[in-house]
Amino acid sequence: MSRVTVDGLFMEYDRTPILERISLEVASGTFCAIVGASGCGKSTFLRLLLSQERPTRGVIRIDGDEIAPEPTPDRGIVFQRYSVFPHLTVCGNLTLAAELKRSRLVGRLFGAARRREKDAISDTLRKIGLWDARNRYPAQLSGGMQQRLAIAQALVMKPKVLLLDEPFGALDPGIRADMHDILLTLWRETRMTVFMVTHDIKEAFKLGNRVLVFDKVRHDPQHPAAYGATITYDLLLDRNRRKAPDAADRSGPDLAGSVH
Amino acid sequence: MTATDTGSSDIAGAAPNGPRRRTRHRTRIVNRKPSRSAAIFLGLLPFLVVVVVYAVASADRLAVNPQDRLLPSIGQMWETFRTYAFTPDQRTGNYLLWTDTFSSLKRLFLGIVISGALALSLGISIGFLPMVRAGLAPFVAAISLIPPLAVLPILFLLLGLGDTAKVALIVIGIAPIMVRSVSRSVSEIPEEQIIKAETLGASTWQMITRLALPQAMPPLFNALRLGLGPAWIFLISAEGIQATDGLGYRIFLVRRYLAMDVILPYVAWITLIAYLIDLSLRLTARRMFRWAYPKGAGL
Numbered sequence: 287m288s289r290v291t292v293d294g295l296f297m298e299y300d301r302t303p304i305l306e307r308i309s310l311e312v313a314s315g316t317f318c319a320i321v322g323a324s325g326c327g328k329s330t331f332l333r334l335l336l337s338q339e340r341p342t343r344g345v346i347r348i349d350g351d352e353i354a355p356e357p358t359p360d361r362g363i364v365f366q367r368y369s370v371f372p373h374l375t376v377c378g379n380l381t382l383a384a385e386l387k388r389s390r391l392v393g394r395l396f397g398a399a400r401r402r403e404k405d406a407i408s409d410t411l412r413k414i415g416l417w418d419a420r421n422r423y424p425a426q427l428s429g430g431m432q433q434r435l436a437i438a439q440a441l442v443m444k445p446k447v448l449l450l451d452e453p454f455g456a457l458d459p460g461i462r463a464d465m466h467d468i469l470l471t472l473w474r475e476t477r478m479t480v481f482m483v484t485h486d487i488k489e490a491f492k493l494g495n496r497v498l499v500f501d502k503v504r505h506d507p508q509h510p511a512a513y514g515a516t517i518t519y520d521l522l523l524d525r526n527r528r529k530a531p532d533a534a535d536r537s538g539p540d541l542a543g544s545v546h
Numbered sequence: 547m548t549a550t551d552t553g554s555s556d557i558a559g560a561a562p563n564g565p566r567r568r569t570r571h572r573t574r575i576v577n578r579k580p581s582r583s584a585a586i587f588l589g590l591l592p593f594l595v596v597v598v599v600y601a602v603a604s605a606d607r608l609a610v611n612p613q614d615r616l617l618p619s620i621g622q623m624w625e626t627f628r629t630y631a632f633t634p635d636q637r638t639g640n641y642l643l644w645t646d647t648f649s650s651l652k653r654l655f656l657g658i659v660i661s662g663a664l665a666l667s668l669g670i671s672i673g674f675l676p677m678v679r680a681g682l683a684p685f686v687a688a689i690s691l692i693p694p695l696a697v698l699p700i701l702f703l704l705l706g707l708g709d710t711a712k713v714a715l716i717v718i719g720i721a722p723i724m725v726r727s728v729s730r731s732v733s734e735i736p737e738e739q740i741i742k743a744e745t746l747g748a749s750t751w752q753m754i755t756r757l758a759l760p761q762a763m764p765p766l767f768n769a770l771r772l773g774l775g776p777a778w779i780f781l782i783s784a785e786g787i788q789a790t791d792g793l794g795y796r797i798f799l800v801r802r803y804l805a806m807d808v809i810l811p812y813v814a815w816i817t818l819i820a821y822l823i824d825l826s827l828r829l830t831a832r833r834m835f836r837w838a839y840p841k842g843a844g845l
């Protein structure tokens with residue numbers, strides 16, 4: 287279970303409010319899409335959920351416990367760029383988490399232990415369509431492949447909450463649709479809580495079963511920066527039941543195996 | 547000549563018996579690329595020019611005065627070089643070229659290795675840990691501004707006239723810049739990667755071993771390559787000022803006898819060694835850090 291509670295969140299930079307009065311209760315397993323104009327603080331909200339930054343006031347709780355003041359494995363993250371490690375192969379990126387866990391001193395496994403971890407990720411590699419590219423470095427992958435790797439890497443830790451910061455913003459429209467299918471499949475399998483920031487409203491309504499719209503509601507014409515943004519619309523979509531039956535035909539042939 | 551020939555034949559060869567008549571098209575010079583053999587020829591050309599100019603100038607001077615020492619003939623230099631390389635010195639019984647080379651390279655490598663170790667350890671600490679950066683970055687920046695040759699007398703006084711002072715001069719001369727260059731590269735690791743590592747459960751130490759260290763290696767090799775030039779300067783200077791052997795020592799010693807037939811081959815020899823060291827560093831980096839030099843990037 288991973289219920290997220292946001293209570294009275296305020297965030298300001300240099301006394302300029304960015305976010306104000308944000309209180310929110312997100313049920314476990316929700317796919318929460320966050321949309322809003324540029325500069326309305328949606329990425330800031332995600333950074334607060336990640337503890338990449340600390341709020342000026344207010345608390346964020348996961349399952350009733352306040353989140354740690356720095357990023358921790360209970361929250362996974364996929365950024366628009368730079369999410370994967372350029373010096374590790376596809377395989378190395380996916381085994382890194384296990385290596386860090388099992389070798390506290392150097393964070394590196396050798397020999398049989400390393401082979402075991404490699405075997406453990408072979409299913410994942412096939413599922414995200416990177417089996418043939420497993421020994422390539424990220425610079426040798428397309429943007430879509432890199433993001434698939436980034437998502438898979440974030441899911442290796444089985445986080446309670448997955449945070450996505452415009453993960454498909456830099457991808458072609460066609461590849462984006464494929465990525466949506468992969469993401470929805472993974473979400474249904476893992477049933478984790480997802481927060482996704484996006485510019486694309488269609489994407490938000492396609493993927494999310496709850497859509498949060500961030501905007502400024504208070505305006506001071508004499509001082510435009512006086513107030514921050516808050517959640518102006520909070521739409522619960524009953525997509526779960528509506529979408530679940532046709533999930534199988536929506537996913538591409540390479541994913542058919544992983545749907546069940 | 548070769549270059550233009552290949553260029554035009556390429557264009558003609560594109561449609562040997564095409565159905566449509568082609569108007570003759572003159573490519574812009576920026577679009578004309580030399581073929582491989584032409585590129586090799588063009589690359590060798592300046593070397594050939596220098597050798598020919600030298601040979602002519604030397605022959606001119608020797609024709610006027612066969613005893614001239616300033617521009618010895620190439621054959622003369624080759625003879626001297628062979629003597630230094632393959633005939634034992636009458637006084638010491640050493641093969642001077644090899645003992646000089648060995649002494650110099652020992653100092654150079656010690657200096658480079660110590661500087662590299664400093665660059666890696668300090669560079670990563672400064673670049674990755676904000677607390678260390680606050681404490682050490684201004685200090686390293688200040689040290690890197692000291693003109694190294696100005697402290698050479700201090701080094702001789704403190705460390706004696708042996709190899710230690712010379713190695714220390716190389717380290718003082720190149721380590722601060724190398725530290726700064728590595729720390730800059732490490733501090734430019736995108737924040738996203740550090741956060742990602744944290745969400746994968748990495749401790750600070752693990753982030754250093756698995757994130758900062760591997761990503762600092764290609765910049766370290768670049769820094770080593772860039773540091774080699776100054777390292778040679780400081781080595782030759784220190785040897786010229788105070789030494790009993792070494793490539794720089796020999797050059798400064800025979801200068802007294804106007805022995806250009808020794809100096810010029812020694813300079814060429816040093817250049818060759820410097821080139822080979824640089825080449826091996828470059829190839830090593832490319833082989834060891836394939837991720838930083840991707841083939842077919844952006845596939």
